[in-house]
Amino acid sequence: MSLRNPERGLFSVKGLxxxxxxxxxxxxxxxxxGGLIRPAADKAALAQSYGVEGASSSSGIFVxxxxxxxxxxxxxxxxxxxxxxxxxxLVHSEATALGRFAPESEGIDAEPEVDLLSGSRSISRERAxxxxxxxDEKSARPDLKNKILPYVMAxxxxxxxxxxxxxxxxxxxxxxxxxxxxxxxSELSMLRYLVWAIPSIGFIGTVRGIGVAxxxxxxxxxxxxSGVTNALGVAFNSTLxxxxxxxxxxxxxxxxxxxxxxxxxxxxxxxxxxxxxxxYDRDEEEAEIEIxxxxxxxxxxxxxxxxxx
Numbered sequence: 001m002s003l004r005n006p007e008r009g010l011f012s013v014k015g016l017x018x019x020x021x022x023x024x025x026x027x028x029x030x031x032x033x034g035g036l037i038r039p040a041a042d043k044a045a046l047a048q049s050y051g052v053e054g055a056s057s058s059s060g061i062f063v064x065x066x067x068x069x070x071x072x073x074x075x076x077x078x079x080x081x082x083x084x085x086x087x088x089x090l091v092h093s094e095a096t097a098l099g100r101f102a103p104e105s106e107g108i109d110a111e112p113e114v115d116l117l118s119g120s121r122s123i124s125r126e127r128a129x130x131x132x133x134x135x136d137e138k139s140a141r142p143d144l145k146n147k148i149l150p151y152v153m154a155x156x157x158x159x160x161x162x163x164x165x166x167x168x169x170x171x172x173x174x175x176x177x178x179x180x181x182x183x184x185x186s187e188l189s190m191l192r193y194l195v196w197a198i199p200s201i202g203f204i205g206t207v208r209g210i211g212v213a214x215x216x217x218x219x220x221x222x223x224x225x226s227g228v229t230n231a232l233g234v235a236f237n238s239t240l241x242x243x244x245x246x247x248x249x250x251x252x253x254x255x256x257x258x259x260x261x262x263x264x265x266x267x268x269x270x271x272x273x274x275x276x277x278x279x280y281d282r283d284e285e286e287a288e289i290e291i292x293x294x295x296x297x298x299x300x301x302x303x304x305x306x307x308x309x
Contacts, residue, residue, distance in 0.1 A: 017082050018190070025078040033071050041066035069205030069238040073198045077245045080194045084252050087187070091259045097147040098263070102270045113138060114153075116274055123278045129161035149267050152176045156275060166279045173271050177264055184260045191253050195246050202242020209235025 040062040065074070100113045114135055116123060123131070135154040144150055156173035160166070212231035 014086070017086050021082045022079050025082065026075045029071055029075040029078060033066075037062050037065050063233070064237045065241060067205060067234050067238055069201050069208070069234075070241045072201050073238075073242045073245050076194055076198055076201075077249060080191055080249050081252075083191060084256060087256050088259070091256070091263055094148055094263050095266075097144055098149050098266060098270065100144075101149055101153070102274065113144075117278065121278070123157075123160070123275070125161050125164050128157040128279075132157040132161060148177075148180045148263075149270070152180075152267065152271060153275060156271065160279055166276070169279060170276050173276065174268070177268050177271070181261070181264045184264075185257075188253065188257065191249070191256075195250050195253065198246045198249070199239075199242045202239045205238025205242075206235040209233070209238065 044060070044063050064070070099108050103112055114131060116131060132154045135150050135157070138144055139147065139150040139154065152173055155176055156169050159172040160169040163169070209231045212234070213228045216228050216231060
């Protein structure tokens with residue numbers, strides 16, 4: 001078992017979302033634009049040219065979305081939503097695994113998947129080895145495979161079984177949790193790139209619209225301002241759509257990151273309270289016993305009076 005994402009390759013769930021999901025989003029949005037948005041925008045422009053204001057105002061949203069920059073932004077937004085849904089499902093599955101091992105801490109009325117203490121108040125080295133094997137066996141199930149909590153528990157108990165040292169066990173557990181946190185953080189890089197790329201594409205539309213407007217400035221001087229207004233509409237609409245999409249996407253990313261960080265903290269709290277605090281270091285215990293023996297004052301022996309009276 002590894003904390004690394006086991007889903008690799010084109011035909012894994014992650015591979016399908018990151019490759020085919022991108023293609024599917026562009027195809028879907030392209031069909032939507034070709035069949036609905038651009039025809040409705042053309043009808044609105046034609047109605048406006050004939051002075052039918054009611055038809056134009058009712059199709060204003062299609063006029064705002066009709067350009068290619070908006071199409072690309074919406075396609076990337078749909079792809080980002082696919083990635084976010086996948087990440088939220090992973091966080092939920094990790095929380096479900098935590099609830100199976102720690103039902104009391106999660107407010108669930110059920111028996112834990114593994115009884116850590118088994119009637120005793122502490123975990124011995126022998127018990128730690130058996131628990132590690134038991135957790136590894138349960139982690140082979142599809143619903144618990146590659147989950148963070150069972151992996152961290154098994155590796156920490158295995159370390160304690162091998163060394164009997166509580167600080168080393170603590171370092172092992174916290175180190176695995178830190179790796180899991182860093183992995184979750186690194187997997188958000190694509191979403192953060194989308195948050196940067198979408199406004200950039202909107203600004204490209206702005207530059208393109210302003211350039212076209214400047215190119216048609218001579219038409220405006222002659223009295224025909226329709227070309228300039230249409231070009232400025234492209235400039236402002238692309239920026240408007242891109243900024244709105246990026247705001248929504250950033251909000252969802254923050255919600256996802258908050259859920260991931262909360263999950264790691266809950267796992268850390270469980271490991272601290274239910275595993276680390278229940279371990280005892282035999283070397284320290286023996287050292288404390290030796291210190292107590294050395295500090296215990298010698299009891300004077302009572303000499304018996306053997307003198308005959």
